[in-house]
Amino acid sequence: MSVVLNSRESILTTFNHFREELDDFHDTRERLIKSSRDVTNLSKKVIFLIHRTLTETLGQSDEKETSLRAVSRAKGKLKEIQNLFAGMSEEIAGDRFWRYQKNVSPGLQEYIEALSFAYYLQCQTMISYEEVQKSLSDADGNPYFPLPLDDYLLGLSDLTGELMRYAISSISRRGGRSEANEVCKFVRGCRADFEALTPYFRELRKKQQVTSQSLEKIEDVAYAITVRSSEYDLPPELLDDIVERTVLE
Amino acid sequence: MSVVLNSRESILTTFNHFREELDDFHDTRERLIKSSRDVTNLSKKVIFLIHRTLTETLGQSDEKETSLRAVSRAKGKLKEIQNLFAGMSEEIAGDRFWRYQKNVSPGLQEYIEALSFAYYLQCQTMISYEEVQKSLSDADGNPYFPLPLDDYLLGLSDLTGELMRYAISSISRRGGRSEANEVCKFVRGCRADFEALTPYFRELRKKQQVTSQSLEKIEDVAYAITVRSSEYDLPPELLDDIVERTVLE
Amino acid sequence: MDAQNLDHINQLLDKDVELREKIKDQVTEFDKKTRTLTGLLNRIHSTPSSQVPELIATVTPVLESCKESTAALAALTPPNQFWRWKDMWSVSLRNAVFAAALVEFLRSGGLLSLPRAAETLGIKDEWRDRFALSAEDYLHALISMVNELSRLAVNSVTMGDFEQPLKISTFVKDLFAGFAMLNLKNDTLRRRYDSLKYDIKKIEEVVYDVSLRKLAPSQSNKM
Amino acid sequence: MDAQNLDHINQLLDKDVELREKIKDQVTEFDKKTRTLTGLLNRIHSTPSSQVPELIATVTPVLESCKESTAALAALTPPNQFWRWKDMWSVSLRNAVFAAALVEFLRSGGLLSLPRAAETLGIKDEWRDRFALSAEDYLHALISMVNELSRLAVNSVTMGDFEQPLKISTFVKDLFAGFAMLNLKNDTLRRRYDSLKYDIKKIEEVVYDVSLRKLAPSQSNKM
Amino acid sequence: MDAQNLDHINQLLDKDVELREKIKDQVTEFDKKTRTLTGLLNRIHSTPSSQVPELIATVTPVLESCKESTAALAALTPPNQFWRWKDMWSVSLRNAVFAAALVEFLRSGGLLSLPRAAETLGIKDEWRDRFALSAEDYLHALISMVNELSRLAVNSVTMGDFEQPLKISTFVKDLFAGFAMLNLKNDTLRRRYDSLKYDIKKIEEVVYDVSLRKLAPSQSNKM
Amino acid sequence: MDAQNLDHINQLLDKDVELREKIKDQVTEFDKKTRTLTGLLNRIHSTPSSQVPELIATVTPVLESCKESTAALAALTPPNQFWRWKDMWSVSLRNAVFAAALVEFLRSGGLLSLPRAAETLGIKDEWRDRFALSAEDYLHALISMVNELSRLAVNSVTMGDFEQPLKISTFVKDLFAGFAMLNLKNDTLRRRYDSLKYDIKKIEEVVYDVSLRKLAPSQSNKM
Amino acid sequence: MDAQNLDHINQLLDKDVELREKIKDQVTEFDKKTRTLTGLLNRIHSTPSSQVPELIATVTPVLESCKESTAALAALTPPNQFWRWKDMWSVSLRNAVFAAALVEFLRSGGLLSLPRAAETLGIKDEWRDRFALSAEDYLHALISMVNELSRLAVNSVTMGDFEQPLKISTFVKDLFAGFAMLNLKNDTLRRRYDSLKYDIKKIEEVVYDVSLRKLAPSQSNKM
Amino acid sequence: MDAQNLDHINQLLDKDVELREKIKDQVTEFDKKTRTLTGLLNRIHSTPSSQVPELIATVTPVLESCKESTAALAALTPPNQFWRWKDMWSVSLRNAVFAAALVEFLRSGGLLSLPRAAETLGIKDEWRDRFALSAEDYLHALISMVNELSRLAVNSVTMGDFEQPLKISTFVKDLFAGFAMLNLKNDTLRRRYDSLKYDIKKIEEVVYDVSLRKLAPSQSNKM
Ligand SMILES: [Mn+2]
Ligand SMILES: [Mn+2]
Known part of the structure; x- marks a missing residue:
């Protein structure tokens, strides 16, 4: 390529290259947006699948067992999503990832929300950054792309909303009632951990308000359980038994 | 299906059907959104192709000839878009079109903008509703879907913006200068025609402001040409010749 | 635009405007009926269970009269345009389905299925591309019914009926x-x-509350 | 979150925060240079063409000094993170490219190509995943140059130079x-x-205007 | 513009500005009274029913004093301009009607009608084109009263009064x-x-809650 | 609520709803006329000054017909309720005044005063508490006219009329x-x-532009 | 512009920029402390009342350390410029006052007055033109405390403390x-x-809820 | 809250409200003067340069009268509260400075410095903590002056004055x-x-335009 362009032809040739480059960029961007939408949709389905599994066996089996069944069902679907990311990995290899990050980000966050939900039910803890990154790596442990810190945190922040739903439904599950207290403690911890990070992530600041609202709802559930059982001077299990007998009679 | 559902099983079976129905709806919707994005992108490319063709031959050939070359290039690309619509037609057959209209609408409007631009260059008139509908029909003249009036009008409204760009560039095209006056008249007519329809289409009302701005820009171009040539008591062609000779010398 | 095209557009537009007006009038009528329905059904919160059949008896003719509205709307809607116009009447339709489903629960304790709900409101299968009961509208109506049933559970106890909450x-x-x-x-x-x-x-x-106060009579032979 | 994870997150965060600060400092430096560049080049609007070479001579060393800024930014940016940080410096970079391209036009009448622009600012090809001149930034710079050239066309005539507008x-x-x-x-x-x-x-x-006043001397042997 | 036209317009504009200021001052006065009213009535939530008559006795003179405000506003408003200015005082007016209606409920258990509400606040029928109580403002006040009564139902129980919730x-x-x-x-x-x-x-x-715990006579035959 | 109170309120509410509908219909009519007016006046931008009188001749009867609208609105509005309803028609009224003022300028080069504007639209002084032309609406219309005149200055030149911009x-x-x-x-x-x-x-x-190029008689001694 | 004028203005502008940076740094420090405070105080929702004194003991030194921040800010702010810069730290200051007031309530059940709040944070009266606690900031902090106390009422019950809600x-x-x-x-x-x-x-x-279930001593004679 | 605390806060709040009112009134006065100023100075666009001195003569007393406003505002503002209230008058102040700077340019062709601008408006250095001319306000005024001068360049040519644009x-x-x-x-x-x-x-x-048409002496050797 000549160093200084002196003729119309040389300018047009150069700009032809620019056109190809820009078209290529926009096409890739478009493909990634579509893939990200697919990831979002699948992730939402995983979340519903988990809630569904937890509700299905309402009061019929052990709480822990129910959770694990939900987790194992979710894992299959999560694998599908991971394959979608694997498929995208070539287009966002090397320095290209950061060019397209904001197009990939919505799907990625929704995936992290679903993954961390399953993880919580399995381990009762928060999935770590490294574990999320590992789930987005090939068999040899090579990441498909570097996990952005903000996507990780924003995905986790949405988890608290799902946990709120989980806590509210658990009130009508036998034994599952103690679950509400566990979730309450966990979400309280999340809120505190996120609080320290809000100065660095504008969007997290906004989501923190939603988390606070979710926490208040969970606290209300825990309160309602306490108030109710405080009126009678009987151990909680016995109360549960009495209610169950009346309903099933 | 039983008429009144009395057992948990019968309820679950019924809701299973609902799930399939809803999933099916969301999947179709998602596919159509993606297709609509493709249509949008292709249409934008058509518009740029037209502008490009008009600029390429700057001052080298007859204005009419240039326009027709732009139109013939555009037609090939427009055919591609029409094929995309043909591909979507099955999913939006019969009563389903109106269910998905708002998902299809962005692409459809952009297509109409591109199509009407090519049509204007060819015929110097506004493409009619029936011609747009015909372009969205199979070989036997069966429409892929009914053309919504609002999409037709909103697409046409965007045309005025492209015509403004066309008018501004034409000022530096030999002979093309009279073009600015033609476009000015045409857009003035558009604005008047749309004005009568604004009470019925909220979005058109907003776009009408953009059209008014475009019209003012076109009027400014026509004004500048007049002011300039009024200073000398020579016929416009002669002025053009003098300028051309000086620049080419 | 040439005159022919403008004419064509104006014709299309006038047809739509006129149709919208007509549908609106019908929806106003439909809406009046569903407001009467919800007004009547609001009384369940202070009606002892023994008198519920009488209350239902007053509701049934109003529910029946909704058939006229659905028929009128089906007649107005052009073929294939169901999804275009349905938002105009879906609030009223949901209210009607809510009433039908609540009546069914009060009568039989069961869930009114979607086809049966459609039938109750006189919606014919052959209208499918002009007027139908969509899954979404049906589901909204069921949620409204649950909202009402939670109030009813509370008020039943106040009225001394301790069975109803268990059924609910x-x-x-x-x-x-x-x-x-x-x-x-x-x-x-x-x-x-x-x-x-x-x-x-x-x-x-x-x-x-009811269980713990052991106030509920034995249910074994009733449910 | 367990302590290890929190630690890990905080480490990542601190590294980013620190890096952002460092880049910001470099960009402030870079920005000062490009502001000097635009300040100097603003003088073309009142500099007769005969004195333009001298003006360019004052611009060249500042342009040269931009190489330090690009090198510093390339050294700061971690591998593969070019697109992550580039928004921070793209305004300054565009201004520098604008200056280089304008100088080239004033000197040779030709267009500075993208690779040549990168070279002028000392941007090395092997930095590609850390610091590069993107097509977008280059194009923005060219548009700024055209904005300036339209002003120059006007002011050249005021200064009695009727050739410049034709070249432009x-x-x-x-x-x-x-x-x-x-x-x-x-x-x-x-x-x-x-x-x-x-x-x-x-x-x-x-x-x-110039043509019609036939003020332009014959151009045939010059262009 | 000729001087006469200008003068005419300026007079129109100035008169409005001045009147707005005067009305604003009166509304500030009115507002103080209604804030006192709501402050006093807020005490019902911690006043045993036996002492409510005394509470009402402290409210009545403040309510009475609102007549001065309505009279002052009626005097300020030019004939025919009621609808122009009413938005300025409607918040205060609604608060006053709210207080009057709540007092009436506490005293008699009955509902204050619109004409009686107007009378209580000294609003005269002949002011109709300058100051009146619109249906809308009256209804807003009633809704505020219900909001307060739901709080009162809760707090009555806390204070050991189990009859009040039933009345409410x-x-x-x-x-x-x-x-x-x-x-x-x-x-x-x-x-x-x-x-x-x-x-x-x-x-x-x-x-x-009250019925379940048999804290008040059964409601089944009352509702 | 007792039946009388309810009835009273419902009557008040219903009367308003009905009146609103009637006014709305009249405003739709009025709006059509003002749309026709602005549509016709929009032609000034492509009408040579010699043909402006003919254009005005087509506008005048439409302007005249606005008197029916103002009369109808004055008849509908209940005494004293001008300020309640005026927002419904003020857009149309401003458009009509805009048209009248523009016509006056085109005809005489002078400014239509507020009383003359009211007179042109048939607004009677005795309607004051039901329908009037407020200073605000009049001023809005004048501003719209100036917006239009700046466009006309430009387009007059395009049509070869170099005197019009000076008048404007x-x-x-x-x-x-x-x-x-x-x-x-x-x-x-x-x-x-x-x-x-x-x-x-x-x-x-x-x-x-016009003065510089001496396209019209010099302004130096006129301004 | 002559050099002196330019210099003068540039000095004014630069001094502000520099000062803003310094204040920002101090506010960041202050903010860290108040974040720690709210973080610690957030634990009251899961701390049994018996352990609250220990929790307060961990809060007190952090609260004490806020005095350094207020002193640093007072030292930075030029005389008379309190109102210019106060928006920069008012969020942090409100958080600190919130913490102090909440601690006071937990310790004594009483309300921290404005002068006492200022004193707790080491704000000296003689700083008045550089750093002060405005009534507005104090009131904002009290409202935040009430928001927190309503949550505490709920969570106290969950922790089995039925007296706290009554105190609150x-x-x-x-x-x-x-x-x-x-x-x-x-x-x-x-x-x-x-x-x-x-x-x-x-x-x-x-x-x-607590009274109804007789979970705490009756309130009827306390309120 | 105890009465003393309440009283203290209420005093603080009330004093502010009252002061705000008083400042507002003074600003309204100040604003009237600056509007007169801009109104008078607007005439430069149609005043031949020979008559500018007379125009300036009418402006000077109004400018002088601004001193009363600045003095009144300085008297109202409590010590140290300059930055609290300045936003209320900064629009007016900028307009006054704009007028003073434009007058200075018209008279001498030179730039009014910041201290001279303050002096012209009677702003005393010892008011520093209550009323001052900030660099920001001064710069805003200069930008407004440039906006006006670009209009003046255009209108001077229209009036046949071809030297003014060169000076500007x-x-x-x-x-x-x-x-x-x-x-x-x-x-x-x-x-x-x-x-x-x-x-x-x-x-x-x-x-x-002027140079091209040789309407003024060539600029090539001036710029
Ligand atoms: Mn979610
Ligand atoms: Mn477009």
């Missing part, structure tokens, strides 16, 4: 399990579905 | 034809590209 | 049935009316 | 000086008045 | 009565004050 | 170069400064 509890739990099957988007249905959990919680509390 | 006219038209090749989205580049048309219009008017 | 429940249900028959087109009013359902639900739950 | 410039500057003496507190009006500066600037630039 | 209720009602007597013109403050009603309602409902 | 061009270019050396962090100021480029371009185009 079983019914609503089954229905909730059904809703849990669905994959919802972040839309109104999702938001209302989330709110269902609070209704269930309230009903559970009533059941709990 | 030919150059800008060629460049515009190049821009017309691109498919742009509705973004800043598109908006600025649209505004180019007004610059061309203004230059055309100057050429027109 | 009957009164509010009756009022709600009345609202249901109104043709509410107004958006804000409609939305606030919808919120009444939550108040009713809360009141029903209080009655439920 | 004198007229608008005088009007602007008038506006500057008004005590505008109203926010929308103030903001629109501020925008007038752009119109004036545009007109001044047209006058400049 | 009395305290908050008293505070609310105080607020009602203030002349709040400030919009944000007014809106936040209005939101207090929800907190009070929530607290009343907790007290209701 | 030199003055504005110098001022612009000054601005380019300032460290503008302030957003509004920065944005307005960017807009100056359009004014300069316009002025350059006027000079171009």
Whole structure:
């Protein structure tokens, strides 16, 4: 390529290259947006699948067992999503990832929300950054792309909303009632951990308000359980038994 | 299906059907959104192709000839878009079109903008509703879907913006200068025609402001040409010749 | 635009404007009926169970009269344009289905199925591309019914009826399990579905109170 | 979150925060240089063409000094993170490229190509995943140059130089034809590209005025 | 513009500015009184029913003093301009009507009618084109009263008064049935009316709690 | 609520709803006329000055027909309720005044005063408590006229009429000086008045272009 | 511009930029402390009342350390410029006052007065033109405390402490009565004050639940 | 809250409200004067240069009268509260400075410095903590003056004065170069400064038009 362009032809040739480059960029961007939408949709389905599994066996089996069944069902679907990311990995290899990050980000966050939900039910803890990154790596442990810190945190922040739903439904599950207290403690911890990070992530600041609202709802559930059982001077299990007998009679 | 559902099983079976129905709806919707994005992108490319063709031959050939070359290039690309619509037609057959209209609408409007631009260059008139509908029909003249009036009008409204760009560039095209006056008249007519329809289409009302701005820009171009040539008591062609000779010398 | 095209557009436009007016008038009529329905059904909160059949008897003719509205709307809607116009009447339709489903529960304790709900309101299968009961509208109506049943559970106890809350509890739990099957988007249905959990919680509390006071007579031979 | 994870997150965060600060400092430096550049180049509007070489001579060392800034930024940016941080310096970079391209036009009448622009600013090909001159930034710089050239066309005439507008006219038209090749989205580049048309219009008017007054000396042996 | 035209317009504009200031001052006065009223009435939530008559006795003179405000506003408003200025005082007026209606309920258990509300605040019929109590303002005040009564139902129980919730429940249900028959087109009013359902639900739950624990005579034969 | 109270309120509410519908219908009619007016007047931008009288001749009967609308609205509005309903028609009224003022300028080069504007539209003084032309609406219409005149200055030149911009410039500057003496507190009006500066600037630039090129008789001794 | 004028202005501008940076750094420090404070105080929702004194003991030194921040800010702010810079730190200051007031309530059940709040944070009266605690900031902090106390009422019950809600209720009602007597013109403050009603309602409902179930000594003779 | 605390807070709040009212009244007065000033100075666009001295003579007493306003505001503002209230009058103050600077340019062709501007408006150095002319306000006023001068360049030509644009061009270019050396962090100021480029371009185009047509002595050796 000549160093200084002196003729119309040389300018047009150069700009032809620019056109190809820009078209290529926009096409890739478009493909990634579509893939990200697919990831979002699948992730939402995983979340519903988990809630569904937890509700299905309402009061019929052990709480822990129910959770694990939900987790194992979710894992299959999560694998599908991971394959979608694997498929995208070539287009966002090397320095290209950061060019397209904001197009990939919505799907990625929704995936992290679903993954961390399953993880919580399995381990009762928060999935770590490294574990999320590992789930987005090939068999040899090579990441498909570097996990952005903000996507990780924003995905986790949405988890608290799902946990709120989980806590509210658990009130009508036998034994599952103690679950509400566990979730309450966990979400309280999340809120505190996120609080320290809000100065660095504008969007997290906004989501923190939603988390606070979710926490208040969970606290209300825990309160309602306490108030109710405080009126009678009987151990909680016995109360549960009495209610169950009346309903099933 | 039983008429009144009395057992948990019968309820679950019924809701299973609902799930399939809803999933099916969301999947179709998602596919159509993606297709609509493709249509949008292709249409934008058509518009740029037209502008490009008009600029390429700057001052080298007859204005009419240039326009027709732009139109013939555009037609090939427009055919591609029409094929995309043909591909979507099955999913939006019969009563389903109106269910998905708002998902299809962005692409459809952009297509109409591109199509009407090519049509204007060819015929110097506004493409009619029936011609747009015909372009969205199979070989036997069966429409892929009914053309919504609002999409037709909103697409046409965007045309005025492209015509403004066309008018501004034409000022530096030999002979093309009279073009600015033609476009000015045409857009003035558009604005008047749309004005009568604004009470019925909220979005058109907003776009009408953009059209008014475009019209003012076109009027400014026509004004500048007049002011300039009024200073000398020579016929416009002669002025053009003098300028051309000086620049080419 | 040339005159012919403008004419054509104006014709299309006039037809739509006129149609919208006509549908609006019918919807106003339909709406009056459904407001009467909800007004009448609001009385269940202060009607002892023994008098519920009489209350239902006053509701039935109004519900029947909704058939005229659905027929009129089906007649107005052009072929294939169901989805174009349905938003205009879906609030009224949901209210009518709500009333029908609540009446069915009060009568039989069971869930009115979608086809049966359509039938009750006189919606014919052959109108499918002009007027139908969509899954979404049906589901909204069921949620409204649950909202009302949680109030009813509370008020039944006040009126001394301790059986009703137990019936409601079983019914609503089954229905909730059904809703849990669905994959919802972040839309109104999702938001209302989330709110269902609070209704269930309230009903559970009533059941709990009733159970613990052992006030409920033996249910074994009734359910 | 367990302590280890929190630690890990905080480490990542601290590294980013620190890096951002460092880049910001470098950009502030870079920005000062480009402001000096635009300040100096603003003088072309009142500098007779005979004295332009001297003006360019004052600009060249500042332009040269930009190499330090690009090198410092390339050294700071971690591998593969070019696109992550580039927004921080792209305004300064565009201004530097604008200056380089304008100087090139004033010197040779030709267009500085992208690779040559990168070279002028000391940007090395092997930095590609840390610091590069993107097509977008280059194009923005060219548009800024055209904005300035339309002013220059006007002011040249005021200063009695009737050749410059003709040179500018030919150059800008060629460049515009190049821009017309691109498919742009509705973004800043598109908006600025649209505004180019007004610059061309203004230059055309100057050429027109100059031609009609037949003030331009014969150009045949010069262009 | 000729001087006469200008003068004419300026007079029109100036008169408005001055009048607005005067009305604003009166509204500030009125507002102080209604804030005192709501402050005093807020005490019902911690006043045993036996002492309510004394509380009402402190409220009555303040309510009486509102007549001065309505008279002052009626005197300021030019003939025919009621609808021009009413938005300035409608918040205060609604608060005053709210207080009057709540006092009436506490005293007699009955509903203050619109004409009686106007009378209580000294609003004269002959002021009609300058100052009146519109249906809309009256209804807003009633809704505020229901909001307060749902709180009162809760707090009465806390204070050991188990009869009050039953009275409130009957009164509010009756009022709600009345609202249901109104043709509410107004958006804000409609939305606030919808919120009444939550108040009713809360009141029903209080009655439920009381009945369940047999803290008050059974309601089954009362409702 | 007792039946009488309910009835009373419902009557009040229903009367308003019905009246609103009737006014709305009249406003739709009025709006059609003003749309026709602006449509016709829009042609001035492509009508040579010699044919303007004919254009005005087509406008006059439409303007005349607006009297029916103002009379109908005055008849509908209950005594004293001008300020309640005026927002419904003020857009149409401003458009009508705009048309009348523009016609007056085109015909005589002078400014239509507020009383003359009211007279042109058949607004009677004795309707004061039901229908009037407020200073605010009149001023809005004048600002719209200036917006249109700045476009006309441009388009007149395109049509080869170099005198019109000078007339417009004198007229608008005088009007602007008038506006500057008004005590505008109203926010929308103030903001629109501020925008007038752009119109004036545009007109001044047209006058400049014309004077510079000596396309019209020199202005130096006229302004 | 002559060099002296330029220099003068540039000095003014630069001094501000520099000062802003320094204040920003101090505010960041202050903010860290108040974040730690709110983080620690957030634990009250899961701390049994018996362990609250220990929790307070961990809070006190952090609160003490805020004195350094207020002193640093007072030292930085030029005389007379309190009102220029105060917005930069008011969020942090409100958080610190919130913490101090909450600690006071937990310790003594009483309200921290404005002068005492200033004293706790080491704010000296002689800094008045550089750093002070405004009434507005103090009131914002109190409202935040009430928001927190309504949550605490709920969570105390969950932890089995049925006395705390009663204490909170009395305290908050008293505070609310105080607020009602203030002349709040400030919009944000007014809106936040209005939101207090929800907190009070929530607290009343907790007290209701506790009283109804006789979980704490009867309130009827206390309130 | 105890009575003392309440009283203290209420006093603080009330004092502010009252002061705000008083300042507002003074600002209204000040604003009237500055509106008169801009109204008078607007006439420069149609005043031949020979009559400018007379125009200035009418402006001077009004400018002088502004001293009363600045003195009144300085008297009202409590010590140390300059930064609290300055936003209330800064629009008026900028307009006054704009007028003073424009008058200075018209009289001497030179730039009014900041201290001289303060002096002209009677602002005393010892008021520093109550009333001062900030660099920001001064710069805003200068930008407004440039906006006006670009209009004046155009209108001078219309009036046949071909020297004025050349003077304006030199003055504005110098001022612009000054601005380019300032460290503008302030957003509004920065944005307005960017807009100056359009004014300069316009002025350059006027000079171009004049030079091209040889209406004024050649500029080549002047710039
Ligand atoms: Mn979620
Ligand atoms: Mn377009």
